[in-house]
Amino acid sequence: MERSTLSSIRRVRRQSTRHQGAHGLLPWLCALVIAAPASLAAKEPPSRDAEAPVLAVMERSTDERKPLMRLTATGAQPLDTHEARLDLRIAYTRSRIWNPATPGYDEVNLRSYHSPGTNPETPFVAPTIVTAPGETVRIRLENQLPQEPDCKPPNVNIPHCFNSTNLHSHGLWVSPTGNSDNVLLTLRPGVTFEYEYNLPADHPAGTYWYHPHLHGSTALQVSSGMAGALLIRGSRLPAPERNGDVDTLLRDLNGQPFHERVLLFQQVAYACRDANGAIKVKKNAAGDVIAWVCDPGEVGSIEGYDQFGFAPGASVDTWVQSGRHTSINGSVLPTFNDVVAGRIERWRMLHAGVRDTISLQLRELRTDHPSIEGLSGAELDSWVTQNCTGPVLTQFEVAADGLTHGQAIEKGQNVLQPGYRSDALVVFPKAGQYCVLDAAAPADGSITNAAEDRQLLGIATARSEGAPPVTDVRAFLTNNLVAASNMFMPTDTRAKVTADLRNGLRLDAFVPHKSIPKSEVTGTQDLVFNIDLDKTPFVYMVDGKPYDPNTARQLVLDDVDEWTLKSTRANHPFHIHVNPFQVVSILDPHGVDVSVTGEPNDPQYANLQGTWKDTLFVKQDYTVVVRTRYQRYIGEYVLHCHILEHEDQGMMQNVRVVLPDGMGGAVGEGHH
Incomplete structure (x- = not known):
């Protein structure tokens, strides 16, 4: 560079x-x-x-x-x-x-x-x-x-x-x-x-x-x-009677784990305020706020909930209005200078922010690009249009929310909502520079419920260490994992693991939970997110009620429930503590199941059917069906929307798991 x-x-x-x-x-x-x-x-x-x-x-x-x-x-x-x-x-x-x-x-x-x-x-x-x-x-x-x-x-x-x-x-x-x-x-x-x-x-x-x-x-x-x-x-290690950890497979032929990169994505929505306590802003000629500003000598902070959601009378989300950038490990616009071309890397990505849908995309950068120094906003986006023009690199997601998939999911765009995690295998096929992008998100696929513009997150520089360019990343990855299986898997499971890998990068021997068939389901649960926009302030609700720390949805230990999740106002990431869930189907407003094929303008639901998660995006007027087991632990915890200012303002519900006789789930004092 x-x-x-x-x-x-x-x-x-x-x-x-x-x-x-x-x-x-x-x-x-x-x-x-x-x-x-x-x-x-x-x-x-x-x-x-x-x-x-x-x-x-x-x-x-x-x-x-x-x-x-x-x-x-x-x-x-x-x-x-x-x-x-x-x-x-x-x-x-x-x-x-x-x-x-x-x-x-x-x-x-x-x-x-x-x-x-x-x-x-x-x-x-x-x-x-x-x-x-x-x-x-x-x-x-x-x-x-x-x-x-x-x-x-x-x-x-x-x-x-x-x-x-x-x-x-x-x-x-x-x-x-x-x-x-x-x-x-x-x-x-x-x-x-x-x-x-x-x-x-x-x-x-x-x-x-x-x-x-x-x-x-x-x-x-x-x-x-x-x-x-x-x-x-x-x-x-996997065995005929139990599954193992995918960590035992994801290693090179020297027995070392694949090079690992932890990426903590955050939206730090800091602001400076005037003498009246209002956020200091910059406006365009039309009077629209285009950025939050801090004058020399001022110190930005986060001290009010006017720094989240929609500002009164504003048509865009405050995060968009602020002009702030998503940071990676605390850094805005970083470079990745330790990338080696032709090396398999394990990217552990965590959306630890409260705003912005992140659609991670990797594209080759033109070799003769100009500097980005001094560019921001529309000028930086124009730079991306002119210079991030190479082919999109494929990410092979092997786990979501910490839970290994039954098959690696091939992604050109990895959509992360707040609370999501994604473990993806990435190969930079040749030496050069690559754009790390947050691609544009459609209005019905974002947590801001508005179309989100593309943003440059950083630049990766891949150096050559003598390996030839990788022309077929899927084949390259498959061959390396098959070799690792033949070297490290035990003799009683090696043939199966190897055959699964050759059959479309299947990882069945590493899935942490057994699939939940319909025959195992013992009951049903329904949940609806909603916002009452006719009240001031807005009322954020689960099942028609704002959060009440003294009430709880009662569930029974060892039951297996099928949940139907919906939202009648806006889009919300559903998160429940303790027990994860398995995705059964995701029906669009026309009743079409998009949990396998995804949607033409939004890839985030593609190949989710059968996967395990603890956080899942629920679009307005969609029907999301999941199944879960309540295992091992009794007590009281919560489910909520992971747009965290929604949770703070009432979009949360207590869950109480009791013993099979209906007793034993002691109620705590709650928050207050």
């Missing part, structure tokens, strides 16, 4: 998350902080070593400094209790975010997670926790945000208590009660609390994440950057 482009774009460092050490078949791993890119500026600060991601300090029971000992026939031996502990504190963080429209940095003051080893270049980026099935993860969460006066509003669905918090482990199959994944707890400023996630030995390996989930402040805190990846690595 030319020097002028390098000076105008941040560098993304390699997200190396190789495990360190092993205990039997379980790798006991260090928690990693995403190595954040060097900052964009005319004069860049000294860069970190791209090969050395920052490590969060996480104590494990195998810690050599102070091991527990057990008595054996040969004497005292180290005892591994399979426990890990991480200290996290929440506090305001002064940082800066690149603004291409200036161009320059905007200073920001954000509520953020901190841990020992937090990257000082992007201190608002949370650490990546890496663990394994069978491990107990303890997170000591200390709320150091400023004290706030009595902040309980007369209506629980009015955003409130912005300095109070809690913690949600999104997608984990763990208990929702006590000090586990309990989002009905409230941690006020000054409170310290230790969460304990007991990962069962059969927990699916995959890509998960964590974020705050206190009703009334969730969107504001997540938008501030309070979100981090949570990776569960597995080393269980």
